[in-house]
Amino acid sequence: xxxxxxxxxxxxxxxxxxxxxxxxxxxxxxxxxxxxxxxxxxxxxxxxxxxxxxxxxxxxxxxxxxxxxxxxxxxxxxxxxxxxxxxxxxxxxxxxxxxxxxxxxxxxxxxxxxxxxxxxxxxxxxxxxxxxxxxxxxxxxxxxxxxxxxxxxxxxxxxxxxxxxxxxxxxxxxxxxxxxxxxxxxxxxxxxxxxxxxxxxxxxxxxxxxxxxxxxxxxxxxxxxxxxxxxxxxxxxxxxxxxxxxxxxxxxxxxxxxxxxxxxxxxxxxxxxxxxxxxxxxxxxxxxxxxxxxxxxxxxxxxxxxxxxxxxxxxxxxxxxxxxxxxxxxxxxxxxxxxxxxxxxxxxxxxxxxxxxxxx
Numbered sequence: 001x002x003x004x005x006x007x008x009x010x011x012x013x014x015x016x017x018x019x020x021x022x023x024x025x026x027x028x029x030x031x032x033x034x035x036x037x038x039x040x041x042x043x044x045x046x047x048x049x050x051x052x053x054x055x056x057x058x059x060x061x062x063x064x065x066x067x068x069x070x071x072x073x074x075x076x077x078x079x080x081x082x083x084x085x086x087x088x089x090x091x092x093x094x095x096x097x098x099x100x101x102x103x104x105x106x107x108x109x110x111x112x113x114x115x116x117x118x119x120x121x122x123x124x125x126x127x128x129x130x131x132x133x134x135x136x137x138x139x140x141x142x143x144x145x146x147x148x149x150x151x152x153x154x155x156x157x158x159x160x161x162x163x164x165x166x167x168x169x170x171x172x173x174x175x176x177x178x179x180x181x182x183x184x185x186x187x188x189x190x191x192x193x194x195x196x197x198x199x200x201x202x203x204x205x206x207x208x209x210x211x212x213x214x215x216x217x218x219x220x221x222x223x224x225x226x227x228x229x230x231x232x233x234x235x236x237x238x239x240x241x242x243x244x245x246x247x248x249x250x251x252x253x254x255x256x257x258x259x260x261x262x263x264x265x266x267x268x269x270x271x272x273x274x275x276x277x278x279x280x281x282x283x284x285x286x287x288x289x290x291x292x293x294x295x296x297x298x299x300x301x302x303x304x305x306x307x308x309x310x311x312x313x314x315x316x317x318x319x320x321x322x323x324x325x326x327x328x329x330x331x332x333x334x335x336x337x338x339x340x341x342x343x344x345x346x347x348x349x350x351x352x353x354x355x356x357x358x359x360x
Contacts, residue, residue, distance in 0.1 A: 001035050001038075001039045003190060004165075005039035005043045006043070007161060007190065008025060008161060009047070011023055011161075011188075015158070015159075020158070021158045021159075022157040022158050022159075023157055023158060023159045023160070023161070024147070024152060024157045024159075025040070025147070025160070025161045025163055026148065026152040026161070026163065027146055027147075027148060027149070027163045027165070028148065028164060028170055028171055028175065030061050030066060030142070032165050032166065034066075034142055036145070036165070037143030037146045038143065040146065041143055044145070050073045050076055051073045051075055052073055054074070055109055056070065056072075057070045057139045058137075058138045058139065059140070059142065060136055060138040062082065062100065062140060064136055067138060070139065070142070070143075073106070074106055074107060074108065074109070076105070076143065077103050077104070077105050078104060078106060078142065079101060079102065079147065080104065080141070081140040081141070084102075084126055084131065085126075085130065086124025086125055086126045087113075088122055089123050089125070090122070097126065098118055102118065102119075104116040104144070112128070113126055113127050113128065114126045114128065149179045150178070152178070152182060153178045153182075156182060157182055158183065159185055159186055159188070160182040160187045160188070161187070161188045162179040162187060162189050162190065164190065164192065165191075165192055167195025167199060168220070168221050168225065169195065169199055171225065172225075172229055173227055176224075176225040189221075193217065196220050197212050197217065199220055200212050200217065
């Protein structure tokens with residue numbers, strides 16, 4: 001805030017000999033514009049452009065969101081938040097002296113009215129009651145040395161200061177263009193180095209110790225100024241809702257067709273319950289018996305071979321049970337085969353153990 005006010009004073013004094021010279025300041029929010037205006041007001045007081053405070057008012061902004069104390073003095077510049085009428089001193093007639101966003105200079109303060117001068121040089125008395133907010137009773141005025149970006153659009157000055165005390169994070173390409181095109185000769189961009197550094201750090205990986213240079217800060221500002229957020233129109237919202245509904249209907253139809261097909265094949269209409277149960281069992285094994293699950297995955301092939309050999313043995317036994325023993329030779333042949341399969345299995349186990357020892 002102070003740096004913006006100092007820059008404003010430097011540019012003002014450097015062009016003091018140019019009667020047509022004008023300079024303005026814009027900020028993203030009303031709160032920032034108010035704080036910058038307070039800092040510039042102190043600079044103007046040091047330059048003897050404003051006098052001593054005459055009255056301190058309970059004030060509010062145009063929507064009643066912010067409430068603050070507003071000290072007024074002759075020479076202060078104040079902004080209006082709505083269309084305001086005044087009794088002009090030159091003609092005695094009543095007419096419009098300003099509207100929302102207009103900045104006027106105070107030339108006198110008394111109990112009945114506030115004497116103001118607009119940009120066209122017309123002077124008039126504005127009754128206090130015409131400035132009061134109907135809901136809160138506070139005066140709807142603010143200092144006008146700095147305005148919001150939206151309020152400043154449409155004005156043209158010799159030089160402009162685009163101030164962003166909280167950094168450029170909340171500024172889009174639209175706001176940057178509006179504030180960056182108010183000048184005829186040159187414009188100044190003032191941001192917070194601390195806020196820009198914090199944003200750069202937040203986008204980097206945790207533990208990144210690279211030094212942040214001026215190039216990183218400039219790239220961050222450029223990145224923010226390039227943002228072009230899109231506002232969804234009502235028709236686009238309706239179309240998106242229709243697409244969601246259409247997708248839900250189609251998904252429901254697919255599920256019903258699959259269930260009908262399974263029912264026609266005399267199968268369960270849905271396997272969802274079985275799949276969910278299988279997933280729960282697998283998850284329980286992973287959580288409670290992680291070692292067992294790993295061993296089962298590692299020795300799955302061996303267990304499968306054991307199961308196949310067991311199935312073969314069971315098949316042989318079943319065959320023997322189904323037919324009577326003709327002679328002792330057939331019985332001996334059966335047990336010879338069983339023994340041979342057992343020996344094959346032992347040889348296989350020993351070979352696996354030797355391979356495992358050699359691999360270590």
